[in-house]
Amino acid sequence: MVSKSTIDPEVIEKIISSLETLDFGTVQITVHDSQITQIEKIEKHRFSLKRKESK
Incomplete structure (x- = not known):
């Protein structure tokens, strides 16, 4: 597993922005x-x- 410190902060921001x-x-x-x-x-x-009313 890759540690959080090796992930580009810009990528993390993009992920967070997408979620928010x-x-x-x-x-x-x-x-x-x-x-x-x-x-x-x-x-x-x-x-x-929206249901249409019957005539």
């Missing part, structure tokens, strides 16, 4: 050779279903 600005969704971190190479943020927007 996400209401619903996923933050995925991709690692190659023990190094973070990619961060993906997938947002989901949920809308309530």
Whole structure:
């Protein structure tokens, strides 16, 4: 396991920012050779279903 001190502080800030600005969704971190190479943020927007009245 990589210790926290070896992770670039800019990368940590990006991860934190992604989490703080996400209401619903996923933050995925991709690692190659023990190094973070990619961060993906997938947002989901949920809308309530409004039923139409029957005629």
